[in-house]
Amino acid sequence: MADRVERLTNLLALLLETPEPLSLVQIAGELSGQYPESQTARRAAFERDKAALREIGVPIEQEIIGGSDAGQTRYWIARDRYELAGLDLDDDEMRALQVALAATRPGSSSAQDALWKLGGGVIDRGATVVANLPDAAELPTLREAVSTRRTVAFRYHDLDRAVDPWGLLLRDGYWYLIGFDHERGERRTYRIDRIDGDVSIDPDREPFERPADFDPRTAFPDDPKMIGADATAPDALVRIDASRAAAVVRDLGSDRVRRELDGGAVEVAVPCANVPAFRSWLLGHLEHAEVLEPAAVRDDVVAFLEAALA
Amino acid sequence: MSAARRGPRGAEDRLRRLLVMLPWLMERGEVPVAEAAQRFDLTEAEIAKDLELVAMCGLPPFVDELIDVFIDDGMIWVGVPRLFTRPLRLNAVEAWELLAAGRAAMELRGADADGPLGRGLAKLAAALGDDDTSGVRIDLDRPDAANTLADAVERGEQMRITYVSPARDDVTERLVLPRQVFTDRGEWYVTADDERSGEVRTFRIDRIETIEPTGLTPTPSSDPLPVPGSWFTDGSIPRVTVRLAPPAHWVIERYPHDDTSDPDDDGWVTATLPVVSEPWFTRLLVRLGPDADVVEPSEWQNTARAATERVLARYRRS
Numbered sequence: 001m002a003d004r005v006e007r008l009t010n011l012l013a014l015l016l017e018t019p020e021p022l023s024l025v026q027i028a029g030e031l032s033g034q035y036p037e038s039q040t041a042r043r044a045a046f047e048r049d050k051a052a053l054r055e056i057g058v059p060i061e062q063e064i065i066g067g068s069d070a071g072q073t074r075y076w077i078a079r080d081r082y083e084l085a086g087l088d089l090d091d092d093e094m095r096a097l098q099v100a101l102a103a104t105r106p107g108s109s110s111a112q113d114a115l116w117k118l119g120g121g122v123i124d125r126g127a128t129v130v131a132n133l134p135d136a137a138e139l140p141t142l143r144e145a146v147s148t149r150r151t152v153a154f155r156y157h158d159l160d161r162a163v164d165p166w167g168l169l170l171r172d173g174y175w176y177l178i179g180f181d182h183e184r185g186e187r188r189t190y191r192i193d194r195i196d197g198d199v200s201i202d203p204d205r206e207p208f209e210r211p212a213d214f215d216p217r218t219a220f221p222d223d224p225k226m227i228g229a230d231a232t233a234p235d236a237l238v239r240i241d242a243s244r245a246a247a248v249v250r251d252l253g254s255d256r257v258r259r260e261l262d263g264g265a266v267e268v269a270v271p272c273a274n275v276p277a278f279r280s281w282l283l284g285h286l287e288h289a290e291v292l293e294p295a296a297v298r299d300d301v302v303a304f305l306e307a308a309l310a
Numbered sequence: 311m312s313a314a315r316r317g318p319r320g321a322e323d324r325l326r327r328l329l330v331m332l333p334w335l336m337e338r339g340e341v342p343v344a345e346a347a348q349r350f351d352l353t354e355a356e357i358a359k360d361l362e363l364v365a366m367c368g369l370p371p372f373v374d375e376l377i378d379v380f381i382d383d384g385m386i387w388v389g390v391p392r393l394f395t396r397p398l399r400l401n402a403v404e405a406w407e408l409l410a411a412g413r414a415a416m417e418l419r420g421a422d423a424d425g426p427l428g429r430g431l432a433k434l435a436a437a438l439g440d441d442d443t444s445g446v447r448i449d450l451d452r453p454d455a456a457n458t459l460a461d462a463v464e465r466g467e468q469m470r471i472t473y474v475s476p477a478r479d480d481v482t483e484r485l486v487l488p489r490q491v492f493t494d495r496g497e498w499y500v501t502a503d504d505e506r507s508g509e510v511r512t513f514r515i516d517r518i519e520t521i522e523p524t525g526l527t528p529t530p531s532s533d534p535l536p537v538p539g540s541w542f543t544d545g546s547i548p549r550v551t552v553r554l555a556p557p558a559h560w561v562i563e564r565y566p567h568d569d570t571s572d573p574d575d576d577g578w579v580t581a582t583l584p585v586v587s588e589p590w591f592t593r594l595l596v597r598l599g600p601d602a603d604v605v606e607p608s609e610w611q612n613t614a615r616a617a618t619e620r621v622l623a624r625y626r627r628s
Contacts, residue, residue, distance in 0.1 A: 006363055083398070084400060100411045103414075104414045114407050117398065128464060131418065143402075143446060144405075215447070246519070283597040283621065305621055307600040308600045
């Protein structure tokens with residue numbers, strides 16, 4: 001039997017060249033001697049080849065026919081759907097994309113395949129500035145759905161969701177999806193790495209309309225301690241030891257300083273509406289930070305520490 | 311991805327490579343084997359094997375005539391092309407890789423919408439049916455110091471920095487030769503030859519308090535740079551196994567880990583984490599409080615306890 005690459009190449013050529021869709025019997029006849037004789041083995045080998053070609057990205061069309069051969073499937077490849085549309089990239093544009101891939105996707109084999117398809121060379125290593133973008137298997141499908149305005153279905157926090165994906169945002173090292181949740185009837189933000197299982201495009205819904213002024217960046221709370229919190233809640237007053245003061249003031253901004261003490265310690269106002277997030281930030285400074293007020297938050301911190309020792 | 315280190319190639323990989331290589335060869339007609347090998351990251355023997363194979367492909371009645379290609383005297387020759395003259399379209403993953411990479415690179419320095427990257431990206435987006443950029447936004451939040459350090463990499467200039475060491479909680483002055491600036495998981499880092507330790511070290515840029523040029527351009531060390539994303543996975547780093555309650559599950563999402571168990575009936579999972587810095591891990595355990603239990607090594611139970619008691623003492627004192 002022929003080498004598998006040879007058989008796959010011949011199958012690809014046959015489906016591209018055929019003037020009309022072909023059944024498996026016809027395909028095996030054209031590629032004589034390349035598929036097994038037995039019907040079961042032949043079907044299994046063909047299914048494997050079809051899956052391999054689709055995995056590579058070859059769009060294989062199929063139709064189930066009626067009439068005397070009812071139920072039989074026929075296959076073909078539409079050349080205009082197979083071929084990459086001419087991008088007509090200028091040399092400097094190609095080089096810029098190549099540099100972009102070197103800076104953000106070094107070592108990614110799909111990025112390399114993509115660049116080769118566009119006519120570029122091997123992606124370099126060792127760029128001066130590198131952005132390591134987090135990966136998630138759902139992102140290509142979500143991007144397609146955002147761009148074609150198709151509703152997606154996925155599972156999140158143990159609920160099945162139907163969401164109009166308005167946009168994707170990478171911020172603070174995480175990918176977020178922002179969109180309209182059909183069940184809840186409102187805009188929601190989802191962390192993509194917390195999506196449970198696959199994302200699928202819902203074929204039955206009409207393309208949605210996205211609000212004209214939508215921008216994912218403005219649809220997102222700035223301070224992570226404010227996610228899920230009431231913006232009008234009072235701040236906590238926290239004393240920071242001198243050893244940590246400079247770094248904390250740099251992080252929070254000098255407008256958060258309420259008092260400067262002798263010896264370099266400072267008292268700062270910090271949002272505490274989301275108590276677990278606030279506590280986690282505070283304890284990151286160990287004994288170099290102490291929440292002074294409100295009393296309820298101070299009591300909560302003490303109770304949390306005592307529970308850890310219990 | 312170098313050809314030398316790869317294992318045997320599967321049929322799908324070989325075909326995938328052929329389908330990008332053939333259009334490129336056909337456009338040129340004749341190409342040195344060595345040039346094609348370098349461009350497509352294959353050995354010359356691999357190229358020869360694959361091209362001889364496709365030269366034998368054919369459909370009746372024109373067996374052996376599908377792809378007219380042969381190798382002679384170190385050159386690849388391609389006859390009149392009929393099939394495979396254009397590359398295969400981009401699949402969803404490749405389209406995503408290109409767009410995400412391009413848009414991320416627009417957030418790096420030196421890119422502008424009218425420059426080559428901006429123009430290339432616009433053509434790509436149009437071909438993929440993306441009518442705008444507001445569907446995918448990438449915020450890399452690049453600090454000014456990252457630009458200063460990237461310039462130093464370009465010039466090969468040593469810099470004097472003061473650095474707040476997160477592990478020891480002290481400030482040191484260091485002479486560093488920056489070699490690469492990178493961002494990962496929302497933080498910016500610089501990897502540099504560190505004169506003090508004589509090693510390649512990675513520093514978090516937000517912990518650098520001051521940067522000054524020295525005017526010196528020493529020869530960079532020959533030590534390799536760590537591959538971003540893989541510098542957490544060094545097997546020589548000690549491991550700690552902890553049980554985490556549901557409110558502490560963010561740890562698994564946030565930090566690299568070797569493996570995790572399925573949740574038990576109360577939702578606790580057991581995870582093994584590399585501990586790059588003892589003070590960092592101590593702080594983490596204090597922050598997690600009653601939501602984390604160290605399984606092993608058991609010394610960590612005492613370390614966490616002692617640190618928690620120090621914090622609590624501060625509240626009892628006043």
